Amino acid sequence: MKVLVVGNGGREHALAWKLLQSQQIERVFCTPGNGGTATLERCENLPVAVDDFEGIAKLAQKENISLVIVGPEVPLSQGITDYLQAQGLMVFGPNKMGAQIEASKAWAKALMQEAGIPTAKAAVFTEIKAAKSYLKSQGVPIVVKADGLAAGKGVIVAQTIVEAEAALDAIFGGQFGSAGNFVVIEEFLLGQEVSVLALTDGLTIRPLLPAQDHKRIGEGDTGENTGGMGAYAPAPVATPGMMARLQTEVLEPAIAALRKKGIDYRGVLYAGLMVAPDGEFKVLEFNCRFGDPETQVILPLLDTPLEELILACVQQRLGDMPPIAWKNGASATVVAASGGYPGDYTNGKVITGLQESETADTKVFHAGTKLQGLEVVSDGGRVLNVTAIGEDFKQALDRAYAGIAKVQFEGMYYRRDIGYRVLS
Structure with missing residues (x-):
């Protein structure tokens, strides 16, 4: 089969590399791809932008593509899945309604509260004066988030009121564009962050190995937030007992809540967690796609062919699949x-x-x-x-x-x- 991977990051290179390990994959196309995918055997970059839905559809039809895998969150939030499915293509990645779980932190927070998913206390604001008043009533440290997509950089952990107010000024002032139309102010949680990427067909959901990202630019987790400076898997802080609880307390309730809203969610549901020193955990955020750089450490340990898992999600038969197999180490x-x-x-x-x-x-x-x-x-x-x-x-x-x-x-x-x- 031929597969088209949409995106140009490390995540997409890892996806293409993993897919090409299977004898079932004849060829992988990447739009637009990068210098790494350009040199992979049986892989071809094509200069189509991730938001050129018509161009991607024409390419997929011309090359007789069997499956489209969407890497980045932006085209998902813009409705690429809806568009390509309307052209008769098979797509791995949630539709526009489902992608709101990452595209709007306020929407995701409301979903978590409705579903009884453990998450940090938060309030949503559209006006800076009310936000600053709330900030002073809560004290610091506190977390200030631009509501929409901000390439992993729209979250500020403020240690002082001055820092928190500066974050509000930056977000409401347009630093993150339309992502700053709403602001979420959230309680600060102490502990270790863990990323759990799960595959779902909208009915069944199965977690991949837990990973731990290093988001800050500086050593010792200091400095500004980035898209991620490194990662490892499987993260030991996510114990087997915690993963079992995560399945019943977070993943299954989230999919059920999406279904209740009429959303047929097929793709990756990525839960960003904070694990407290006593082992209790809360969901910081959900993402609607493979994590980056988490994908780069999870896929090398995956033993089950990736395309089999993805096809099972798209065709809504994940519940019939055997347990996901992993390499040791x-x-x-x-x-x-x-x-x-x-x-x-x-x-x-x-x-x-x-x-x-x-x-x-x-x-x-x-x-x-x-x-x-x-x-x-x-x-x-x-x-x-x-x-x-x-x-x-x-x-x-x-x-x-x-x-x-x-x-x-x-x-x-x-x-x-x-x-x-x-x-x-």
Whole structure:
């Protein structure tokens, strides 16, 4: 079968790479793809933007595509699934109504409250004066969120009232565009964040391995939020007992609540959790797609063919599938970013050492890269992910860091403490 992967990040490179391990996959097309997908065997990049729904549909029909997998949240929130399905195409990813679970934090919060899903106390505002008044009544630390999509950067954990008010000024002032039309102010929760990506056909929902992302730019989880600077899986803080509770207290109620609203949700439901020191957990947010960089550490450990799971979701027969099979061991990834990210940065830096960094256990997943002649150059804030598997976390992290040490481009930055929690 032929598969079309929509997107151009590390997540999409990982999806294409995993799909191509199956003998059932004849060819993968990526729109628009990146420098990594451009060099994958049996993979082809096509210059169609993720929001060009008509162009994507024409491409899929011309190439006789069997399945479209949508990577990023933006086209999902804009209704790409609805559009492509109307053209007779089979799509993995929720429709526009379902994608509200990520596109609107206020909508998702209301859904969680209706479903009795454990989540942080929060209030929603459309006017800055009322928001600042509420802020002062709650005290700090506190979390301020732009309601809509903000590329992983619209969440500010404020330690002082001044910082919290500055966050409100920035969001209401248009820093995140229309994502700042509403603001969610949420109680601060102490603990460790865990990402649980689950596959669902709208009736059955099955979690993948839990992963832990490192969202802050600086070591020791300091500095600004980013799209993610590294990750590892399976995250030990998500114990088997917690995962069992998550299934019955979060995942199944969420799908039931979506069904109650008339939403046929088929795709990834990604729960971002905060796990307190005593093991209790609350949902911080839901996302409607594969996580990035979590996908890059989960897929290398997946033993069940990816396309079988995705087809079962699309065809609403996930409940008939055997349990998901996993490889033993651990996986870790380290993100190399452009100098200046998550602020201003410059593209077009030549990247060297890519082939030298890869081994049987280590893979480079490209994110913000493109092929320019015979050279791969930087083309984004998060440039690439060096991912490795090992018998344990130490081995996986040692291999990932050995790999990234061989990669070079001007201004390259990466955190040197990914996995510090599991190593300690």
